[in-house]
Amino acid sequence: MHPGSLSEQYNVCGKPRCRCxxxxxxxxxxxxxxxxFTWRGKSTSRFVRPERVTEIRHKVENYKQFRELVNEWVDLSVELERATSKQRHGD
Ligand SMILES: [Zn+2]
Structure with missing residues (x-):
């Protein structure tokens, strides 16, 4: 998995009379x-070779899904803790 997002860029070069x-x-x-991507407070961006785009896209998707699942898990955990402590106070 890998955090971040992939973007496409189109550039202009320095050659005179080039098609660009x-x-x-x-x-x-x-x-x-x-x-x-930003990881541990540090922002980075790097070029990805065309033959690796599919693989990287999968890694980015995996990471996104992983984070969503972890967030759900934490949601439930927080909710459970809230419900549990409420119950104890009610006794
Ligand atoms: Zn050019």
Whole structure:
């Protein structure tokens, strides 16, 4: 699994008269894939090679799902604690 999200980028290069600077129909270079994420307070982003995009997409999905499940678990735990302590006070 991996935190973050994948984004696609299209860039303009430095070459004169390149297709990316065509005055009528500019076609930028790309897509370039980038994985941006924040982990332990540190933000990072790195480029992902095209052949790894599918794998990384899966990892990002797995992480998202994992976090949702953990959040549900914590919700239930908090709710249980609340209900339990209420019950004890009621005795
Ligand atoms: Zn170009």
């Amino acid at each position: 600077k065509d005055p009528k129909k500019p076609r930028r270079h790309g897509p370039y894939y980038q994985l941006g």
